[in-house]
Amino acid sequence: MSDTRHTRVLIIGSGPAGYTAGVYASRAMLEPILVQGLEPGGQLTTTTEVENWPGDTEVQGPDLMVRMEAHAKAMGCEIIGDYIQSLDLDSRPFQAHGDSGTTYTADAVILATGAYAKWIGLPSEDAFKGFGVSACATCDGFFYRGQEIVVIGGGNTAVEEALFLTNFASKVTLIHRRDELRAEKILQDRLFKNPKIEPLWFHELEEVVGTDNPKGVEGVRVKHTKTGEITEIPCKGVFVAIGHAPANDLVKDKLETHMGGYVVTKPDSTETSIPGVFAAGDLTDHKYRQAVTSAGMGCMAALEAERFLAEQEDTAGLAAQ
Template sequence: MSDSRHTKVLIIGSGPAGYTAGVYASRAMLSPILVQGMEPGGQLTTTTEVENWPGVNEIQGPELMVNMEAHAKAMGCEIIMDIITDLDLSKRPFTAKGDSGTTYTADAVILATGAKAKWLGLPTEEKFRGFGVSACATCDGFFYRGQEIVVVGGGNTAVEEALFLTNFASKVTLIHRRDELRAEKILIDRLTKNPKIETLWFHEIHEVYGTDSPLGVEGVKVKHTKTGEITDIPAKGVFIAIGHAPASELVKDQLELHNGGYVSVKPGSTETSIPGVFAAGDLTDHKYRQAITSAGMGCMAALDAERFLAEEH
């Protein structure tokens, strides 16, 4: 028998944005329901040390997310392990269908489904992920002081990450499969002037190699895209910067999107193109993508939802 649940505020997603929205919506006495989704805790569950969360010098990513979940629960947020497979925003109350068979109806929806870094898809990249292979220079660059590292990609993200990493690394090799970058001119100019960065054109990563005990990266084998020749590059860190994919499948035909799938929100708010639907965190943010900014937007979304519901009564 399929079960049906109604809530004033349905929060979809369980990263920093979702859980913070849960805390604030609960404190506003809106009795929110939060559906966790495929990856409870979001991207932070796949990171190790987090050293940029204010008030905590260092904490493991998974532990931080367990704490956030417990905080939202303690405030009164109902947290459900389920995956929303279908969302209808065409009329209110909005309707969401869960993989469990439950149908959720809601007066307001907060979307906090996040984004995921795009990966190359190599087995060896998967093996060392979190142990030398990363998709976030601002999160992990600090761990590579005085080391040689490589960055993969050719857009703004890759160039920004390469430049940022020169603060720590002794040498940064930018690997790109073509012979020109898609980044902004000002960034390319900075890159070419930086003595610590070497660009390797017409190459792609063939394999990441390293030690098994302890698990750690020692270097990469790169392949020339025209000749097929394999070259070895020693490196302690490999940063994959080929973009992020926002998890906007549920709403891609219903809400206004921008920059390749991010949900558009009105400036200075979390309001989407449909009244009563709010979006927070990496789902809307192609620029900062930090836990702290996501949490801030989760707070904004809950306050926006509270205001929206209050104005209706």
């Protein structure tokens, strides 16, 4: 049976931005509801060591998100394990329709849906997803003990995945279309010092090859970006780590976006193009994409939502006089 729940502030998403917004909105006595989405805890639940969270020299990503969820709950935030399928921003109050059948109505909405892994888009890549092709080393690395694997990419994500996979693989080939990495220097230093990792410069993935019965990856064909020469590399696993895209499905046709789909916010603010709707974290941040900046934006969104609601009440009070 369908149910309707009303809240002054609805928070959609459960990464650092969402949980921090939950803490601050609760402290403001707004009694927020936070809907976690398909991946409670967000992207940090698929990482291992986090070394740049202030106050923790090193913390496991999943552990950090468990702590943040517990903090939000302790402050009074109601956290619900549901998934928002659609969002109506034309009505007041706003309406969000959950996969559970529940409709959530809210006077203000904080969007903290984060981002998701990008794929190259090859038919062979899609054909072997879950059968040797992955975008999450911490999820699937264990299955490749003693095997040779490849990682595609050249940024922080690719280098972090390659380093993590050396815990399991006998060899990791990092395939990058240029001859230098975009990753932070400290990560590059670790990668170049690791004897299990071999970079392959000026190459891009052309095709994933494997067997159908049983289904599994046997290798990749890569193309030299300058000569066009094709090389086949034997491997049992392919990890695609070419970055992330904003999880904007709920609002891409409703809010102003830029830079490939990131939600636009006003300068020094989390306000979006619709009053009462705020965006925080990787959904809006195409530049930094850090847990700590996401948390900061979650704080900003909650404070701005509190101010917005207070102004609405003041306006309503004056109209009633």
